[in-house]
Amino acid sequence: MAYIQIGNPNNSSSQSIPLDNIELNTRYGARTDNYAPPSGTPPDRDTKNVDSKTAFRSSEAPVNSWPFHSQRAAALTPSRMSLMVFDAILASSPIMFVALALTAASLDGKEVSQYGDRLRQTLLLSPTIFPLIFAALMGRFFRHLGVYLAERGTTLGRLEQLVGCQSVFSALERQLCLRSWSVVGLFSIIVWLLSPVGGQSALRLLGQESNDITSTATVRYMDPQTISTSVILGASSANSGRSTFTSIFLAALLSSSKYQATPMDLWGNVKLPIYRYIENSTSDEWKEIQNTTNANVTYASLIGVPIVGPPSAGFSTFNIKARQFDITCSSNKMMDRDKSGFGNLTSTWKLHPLNLSKLCGDNKDCKVPDCKSYPCPILSKSMADDTNFTDLQFSVANCEIFFEYFESGVRCNGTSCAVYKMKKLDLFGDGYTKELDNLTRGNFLSNEMSFMPTVDNYNVGNAGARGSTNMEKWMMDPTDFIGARYNNVELYRLPPEVFAERLTILYNTFFQSTYGSLALGGHLPQNLTQTGMMTGTSYGSNITFNGTEATVLQESKMVYKTNWKWFTALLVCSLVLLAASYTGLVLKYITLAPDIIGYASSLAMLNPYVPIPTGGTTLHGLERAALLHDLPVRIGDVCAKQPVGAIAFGKADDGLVARLDRKRWYI
Incomplete structure (x- = not known):
């Protein structure tokens, strides 16, 4: 093989290594990186005299505030509490669509007024606003649901369907490409179809008519x-x-x-x-x-x-x-x-x-x-x-x-x-x-x-x-x-x-x-x-x-007429979105596993071809990407000097990850 088995750097024998003897270290070129962080409480993030260079080679730029000491998963920190407040406000945003629907229903049969005209002008914005909020909240719900199930154990296919379900097209794409028509996939497609229905129902919710009497x-x-x-x-x-x-x-x-x-x-x-x-x-x-x-x-x-x-x-x-x-x-x-x-x-x-x-x-x-x-x-x-x-x-x-x-x-x-x-x-x-x-x-x-x-x-x-x-x-x-x-x-x-x-x-x-x-x-x-x-x-x-x-x-004065079919559609879509947003909020904060699925920075986590500082396994995908923002990476050939190459995600500036060649064979 053109790659070195981790835990057997000399590759002197093809004998399999027991799982309990596998160490969290790997040989990358002539250097061995240890992924087991030291024990103890991590240093204060605001401390300026922390020498974070100790976890890097001298030629690498330091990463400020990198958590190279052990810490608890999903620790309740001030920043996490602030984020929780923001998430709660965002999850409550569908309430405004429920309020719009109920307000429009209350105007049914009432004379045209400036208040009602302002409400109609607001409803004209709904076809633009509703799909945006729906995409944000429903996408978060499926992602948090996927991470929640991944922490407790699930199949890779189901995880891919949930995490990759961020639109009607992506939900349908997962069904076709995974070649598995599951109930979860069909449910996700139906749920995403509520987005255009909710936007258009708000547009058609409130009209005007004359309450004329013929005799x-x-x-x-x-x-x-x-x-x-x-x-x-x-x-x-x-x-x-x-x-x-x-x-x-x-x-x-x-x-x-x-x-x-x-x-x-x-x-x-x-x-x-x-x-x-x-x-x-x-x-x-x-x-x-x-x-x-x-x-x-x-x-x-x-x-x-x-x-x-x-x-x-x-x-x-x-x-x-x-x-x-x-x-x-x-x-x-x-x-x-x-x-x-x-x-x-x-x-x-x-x-x-x-x-x-x-x-x-x-x-x-x-x-x-x-x-x-x-x-x-x-x-x-x-x-x-x-x-x-x-x-x-x-x-x-x-x-x-x-x-x-x-x-x-x-x-x-x-x-x-x-x-x-x-x-x-x-x-x-x-x-x-x-x-x-x-x-x-x-x-x-x-x-x-x-x-x-x-x-x-x-x-x-x-x-x-x-x-x-x-x-x-x-x-x-x-x-x-x-x-x-x-x-x-x-x-x-x-x-x-x-x-x-x-x-x-x-x-x-x-x-x-x-x-x-x-x-x-x-x-x-x-x-x-x-x-x-x-x-x-x-x-x-x-x-x-x-x-x-x-x-x-x-003839009577013009009155407002609520379209009850579209009222029901908007109310159902809004309540479904509200339930999904609150469920996603709860799942996010009861799940201990960090959200690393679907982030580019997650490819660098415990990757033998991307040497990073010790620790940081509790970081979410975006947190890791923020800390490693300037790290040069590449998807390339990590066995460039071997007859058959291997494609992997690795660090680009070490010279050990070569560019891919269309004429070369890879395992």
């Missing part, structure tokens, strides 16, 4: 059939109700500059948009209305549909039904008096069915021809200027009027409501018969065209000389029309589309002021929700309200 309620709106109670059924009833509809109509008209583009009128009734503007927006039956609070929506009337019942708080959604007029115009141009057929100058504006002037002329008793079906052709004639009465000009618009039935979806935020979708229904539905439609076309239509143009100058002498009515001036410019001007506006300057839009708004506004007037001003009676009807002296009429089901969403 249903009954909302009532004015029955579309209420139009049959309009006071313009005949001339006599219209004259009796003139004071009522005049004030309502003019109040809405004079306030239009502010409320024209709002989804509710000045009394809080819900207005319906002009349907033909959204009719081709989609192929669906329901036509969605975008930006209901935007001025781009054009509403068909300045007076809306009265509703009662939306909750004062929360969001509600329901449907209502209503009928309204729509007017389109094919032309709007200037004509002289003869071609316009305006007739006597008893007013500045006249509305009538097409060809009325040819049928009746100036005969005041001539009956207005009935409109047989929709659309009904009508003419609008307005005086255009008043420079003289011999060469007057008139604005003449050729239009058609429709009467239509709609269902509208209404969305309310508290009592602030807006129509957000519409669909067209069959006109003859929900009790509206052809007989009632004949009444609409034969009476309401013609009477409105008779009463509306003179609503603000009725029974005024020489009305034609007082300038355009408020209605005409509003059509010319809805934003600037109020005041005594005594001139005639030139409506022919308006494009037919714009004229038709504004005439539609006026026509519907006037018609809605002639029925259900008791319900238009708001403050509807509370018992309306039970009876669905309100009575009054509105010329003997009763106003019926239809009920519709509303979906009510009561």
Whole structure:
């Protein structure tokens, strides 16, 4: 052999040496190193006059505070007690994750606060902090467990699995490389998988949600059939109700500059948009209305549909039904008096069915021809200027009027409501018969065209000389029309589309002021929700309200929501880590054997090729490395002069440990 057997330096015989004759010494070259330390208490580490060179050759640097005298294993020294305090604090660090989990659980269902937001910010750090602490504590646990078992006796394979288990990869590597799938190895892999689970569970532990409550309620709106109670059924009833509809109509008209583009009128009734503007927006039956609070929506009337019942708080959604007029115009141009057929100058504006002037002329008793079906052709004639009465000009618009039935979806935020979708229904539905439609076309239509143009100058002498009515001036410019001007506006300057839009708004506004007037001003009676009807002296009429089901969403402030699955995962991972850290702490301080497994300095312990001072067997691996910090070492050939080499860990500067050669053979 190319190496010398310890205890038989002459190698004169191959006879085995009894174990009780083996001495703690070895021959290294021409020097014999004795590993048995002298008896007695080691000198004080703080003593400066200790000559530590006695344990070294004269050519070697001294090692300060080397324990070359005998001492007890795991002696309780001040430094060891300080380290114990540090280890206890470190082992208790998983408690903060348990505290975070319990604190997050306590916030479940509570309103969002600065305290909770700070906790969420802290939880965002957990995916970084938890794996670091887990690796530190769980790695220490497996190491201390391995040293504890090594002191009491275990197998080398099990020791390698425990000491080398410092991550998921290393635990799996030990299982594969040792070619032994043991329960300990599988347990270590499962335990290390808790590290990413614990970090991610903290990140997903606490969220936010709204604790909204959805319910249903009954909302009532004015029955579309209420139009049959309009006071313009005949001339006599219209004259009796003139004071009522005049004030309502003019109040809405004079306030239009502010409320024209709002989804509710000045009394809080819900207005319906002009349907033909959204009719081709989609192929669906329901036509969605975008930006209901935007001025781009054009509403068909300045007076809306009265509703009662939306909750004062929360969001509600329901449907209502209503009928309204729509007017389109094919032309709007200037004509002289003869071609316009305006007739006597008893007013500045006249509305009538097409060809009325040819049928009746100036005969005041001539009956207005009935409109047989929709659309009904009508003419609008307005005086255009008043420079003289011999060469007057008139604005003449050729239009058609429709009467239509709609269902509208209404969305309310508290009592602030807006129509957000519409669909067209069959006109003859929900009790509206052809007989009632004949009444609409034969009476309401013609009477409105008779009463509306003179609503603000009725029974005024020489009305034609007082300038355009408020209605005409509003059509010319809805934003600037109020005041005594005594001139005639030139409506022919308006494009037919714009004229038709504004005439539609006026026509519907006037018609809605002639029925259900008791319900238009708001403050509807509370018992309306039970009876669905309100009575009054509105010329003997009763106003019926239809009920519709509303979906009510009561929103609440954002609250914290604890994810209980991730809460359980974090709590389990933290408790497992806490148990492992405390167990490792106990094992560390009840184990007498120094922790030398897995340290590079442990390769120099009682190594015949690394001469070191006497003693030091009670040192931990890191303590030994600190004292031998500058010792040159090498893994090399300790039998360089022999035919077959031997690889070992030895001291590098003695010239007896050669470098390894790829072409050389080693035992």
